[in-house]
Amino acid sequence: MTVLVTGGAGYIGSHTVLALVEAGESVVVIDNLSTGFSQFVPEGVPLFIGDAGDENLVDGVIASHQVDAIIHIAGSVIVSESMRDPLSYYRNNTSVSRSVLSAAARRGIKSLVFSSTAAVYGNPDQVPIGEDAPTRPASPYGRSKLMTEIMLHDASIACGINYVTLRYFNVAGADPHARIGLATAGATHLLKIAVEAATCQRRRIDVYGTDYPTPDGSCIRDFVHVADLAQAHCAALKYLRAGGKPVTLNCGYGRGYSVLETIDTVKRVAGRNFAVASAGRRPGDIMTMVADTSRIRHTLDWTPHYNDLETIATHALAWEQKLVRMRQGIELQAIPA
Incomplete structure (x- = not known):
């Protein structure tokens, strides 16, 4: 049988596809390449360039490739962008997910792993945050993901779809062997911005908010x-195939680092200083986000191997240095759908 990964040419999706292939899974990918790269899909993995919101496309791929499980990662992920353009987030995240669920239900798919976010919590009442904490998203991004979680719960009851919802905390780093990583132009991930500064691609980093009630004033x-x-996606798939029931899991390490602490770690790993400027708080930003990871560790066969900020920064930097070298030759290009 085959696993369909939506968004499988993007940052998180391509790493997940690689992990699945290395685990011996048959995989097929749907990606519109708006932020993904066909080069990041492993050789031999079929890539359908199109929108996961196209029910006919999803339905056809499920049927023609004997898909028995879906890992739904496709979507938009930038909080500040969602504040400026909320309707695109309700389309790209909520509406597209409805289409994926509709095709899955029609084709009798019983296992689905959903890419959600810690942004569904909003500003938490206490830290670390458990999965049963109130969901009060502070941005359209968080709300669009929470809406999908609700749809998935209802579809599970009505259609018998078992699921694992993974609420990602701050995803960072790159493949430890620098085969793939974050290459999207204009990415807003803190580690990505920091390694761009460390490789002289940025003049400075702006820290949005240095007056929070935290030890150094930053988030x-x-x-x-x-x-x-x-690997958490692979473990979630294994759990579902073994008869696991629907569950929502935080995916983090349970250790928080401030923005300024993170920037200092990149400087230390790179052996290079760069300018850092203070800027005002951004709408939709959350002050403190740290996961309670007890549920995921008890539910899935998942043992993190890189749960150290210096290691994450080292891998992010190695990938960025490779990107710089590649761009001196042939620029990575996303192929339009």
């Missing part, structure tokens, strides 16, 4: 290495 984040996150 605190729980970073999870993208390769560990990819």
Whole structure:
């Protein structure tokens, strides 16, 4: 049988596809390449360039490739962008997910792993945050993902779809062997921006908010290495195939680092200083986000291997240095759908 990965040519999706292939799974990918790269899909993995919101496309791929499970990663992920253009997020995240669920239900898919986010919590009442904490998203991005979680719950009851919802905390890093990583132009991930500064691609980094009631005044984040996150998807799939029931799981390490602490770690790993400027708070930003990881560790056969900020920064930097070298030759290009 085959696993369909939507968004499988993107940052998280390509790492997940690679992990699945290395685990011996048959995989097929749907990606519109708006932020993904066909080069990141492993050789031999069929790539259908199109929109996961196209029910006919999803239905056809499920039927023609004997798909028995879906890992739904496709979507938009930038909080600040969602504040400026909320309707595109309700389309790309909520509406597209409805289409994927509709095709899955029609074709009798019983196992689905959904890419959600810690942004569904909003500003938490306490830290670390457990999965049963109130969901009060502070951005259209978080709300669009929470809406999908609700749809998935209802579809599970009505259609018998078993699912694992993974609420990602801050995804960072790159493949430890620098085969793939984050290559999207204009990415807003903190580690990505920091390694761009460390490789002289940015003049400075702006820190949005230095007056929060935290030890150094900047926001605190729980970073999870993208390769560990990819393995969490594999573990979730294994759990569902073994008869696991629907469950929602935080995917982080349970350790928080401030924005300024993270920047200092990149400087240390790179052995290079770069300018850092203070800027005002951004609408939709959360002050402190740290996961309670007890449920995922008890539910899935998942042991993180890269749960150290310096390791994450080292892998992110190695990938960025490779990108710089590649761009001196042939620029990576996303192929339009």
